[in-house]
Amino acid sequence: MWKYPKSLLQLLSLCLIIIVSMSGIGRSQVTVDITKGNVEPLPIAIADFQGEGAQRQLADDIVSVISANLKNSGLFRPIEKAAFIQNITDPDVVPRFEDWRLINAQALVTGRVVRANDGRLRAEYRLWDVFGGDQMSGQQFFTTPKNWRRVAHIISDAIYERLTGEKGYFDTRIVYVDETGPKNKRVKRLAIMDQDGANGRTLTRGSDLVLTPRFSPTRQEVTYMSYEGGLPRVYLLQIETGQRELVGNFPGMTFAPRFSPDGLKIVMSLQKGGNANIYSMDLRSRQTTRLTNTAAIDTAPSYAPDGDRIVFESDRGGRQQLYVMSAGGGNAQRISFGVGSYSTPVWSPRGDLIAFTKLSGGKFLIGVMKPDGSKERILAEGFHNEGPTWAPNGRVLMFFRETPGASGGPKLYSVDLTGYNERLIPTRSFASDPAWSPMLE
């Protein structure tokens, strides 16, 4: 039954409805709403970089590292060189975009490597938008020829960042536990390598058992647990100098260390009797603060990127579950409520997610959830997955997976945040407990 609008507001809203419905009439344009698309790697063409003489080989090497980086990220599909129509001879000339459109390349990378007068290497690249027909970015770098890998990683990061809107993670390193020898008599050393598995070397001699290395988010520093001196203790290691020191002077065993986001504090567990509590230590003043005080085992603390909160695991409720408390301690809230037990939480550098290991149905899984415990997703399954670590851009996770059997052992894997693109990271021997470095500076 129609009634006259009672108030001015009603009248106005009526007018609005009429206007809105009328405005659709007589418009000679088509409006399309796109709510889904191709979730496929972006086809990218990486043309050969120009290089003369001794630089020819380097140019090819740089291109292959860039190509491998982009491909391994799972977000790009480098196009086979055999498909290229145009042969780029001068990277300073605008390419014939039609030729690259024909092979369906959405982006094109060109570049050159030359030796500067001072003997240094100059590597430059240009990133072209093939369909838009313009240059998206272009940079050049000077370095020693020995350092060509880093240049390739930096160029990869620049391309990645420009095309995905995310920070890259190729110019990073991984510290991990290198495992050799038979299963019952493993030698465990701290080792470091580039993110893609290249340039690996060991940091400790292997006389003492080492576990859970963690990279400082600000410096080339690693904190880890070692059985040096009999009792498990937390140590700090300068990667460049090899200098080592004990963190804190606690009576019991200390374990599960991790840096604060500013790199100035270390948070860890201290065991006393049958229970363990979480402590933080200021690296400058050496002052320690007790953060939890329970009869349960509280361990694996990890700071939020803003440094305000800490996520940790505790069995105070009977099984291991994840809890979040303020960085000063107290007011712990349980966030994990799924079936099974949760451990080794790691807060994403982006802040939006917490990665964890979940034991459920006899399987160890790697998953992520929001800091309030919602939207839990499992990214990797298998017999034994453990120890997730975040890439500095917060979109790739690395973890280790142990294969069963006498000859089995742990290997490192990376997986995209979407759960796609799981990859084995090549290491020379068995490897566990990976920890991703911040972006190199």
Place this chain on the structure above:
Amino acid sequence: MKLGATISSTAHVAILLWGAYSYQGVKKFEIADVEAIPVEFIPIESVTRSIEGDTKATKAETPAPKPTKKPPTPEPAENIGDSEVDVKSTTEAPPKPVPVEASAPPPEAEKPEPTPVPTNEVASLSEPPAPVPEEKIDPEPAKAEDAEQFAALPDSVPLPVSRPKPPQPKTAKTQKRKKPDEVKPQKSKTASKNKNKSSDDKIAALLNKQDPAASGKKRSSKQASLGARKSNNASRLSRSEMDALRGAIEQCWNVPIGLSDAEDMRVTITMNLAKDGTIDGRVNVKASGGESRARRAFSESARRAVLKCAPYNLPNEKYDTWSQVIVNFDPSQMF
């Protein structure tokens, strides 16, 4: 009120009870073993919608109606009595500014990008050499806009002597009933008249093909004829054609997955299409939401999608409807 509610609820309860009782032993739905009949969907719009006013159509015998246009009302004279000033003031509307296509801006010299300053060895970047522009010069000179021709406005408008009377509401027209003997002769009269006229029309149509006449007809079922530049809004993309367009763009779009705050990012692209389905000029990209770096990557991926999809395969006879296409990219349901 109370009574009504009571009656209503009783009736509902009664129906529910009856339903629960009588549908207890319902037979299982059995599917007969029949062969499937292939069904093809054909857009009905091409049949039902008039294609009148199509510029490409061959000239028909009878002219197609041209939409009437309201002439712009002249501004009222401001200086009544001051003849000099008033004569000077013109009644003609000021000429429309014709958009002139500006020539492409000269290629800017590249700005040096901030480098990810690496440690000691990798030094920061100096400005890379600007790319040699390879802009082609458009051989075609800028076309003057095909302005629609209007009859010149009269200088003076004769004023109506009296105000036209508003139509009076009419009541039942019973008195109009006429006797059959009165009607008959009239009817035959008009019939003969029409006959003459129609033959005249036919002869005229044979002799000369006509340009469209101006009339306000919105639609007709007449055959297409050379008509107005713009059709009478009678054509519009059918649902299946819209779906095809949407599907094509979705196929072309490589979604940048896993972006932070992708849920609240929106990109709207407006593009003008030429008749052959290619993109005419630049596409206009508007993006909102999200963090700036992610927004740029997202809007560029959307721009690549529409550029990659060109030329668009759309029904040529409906060009007027798709001469401008607006594409909204909304990833909120994707993640």
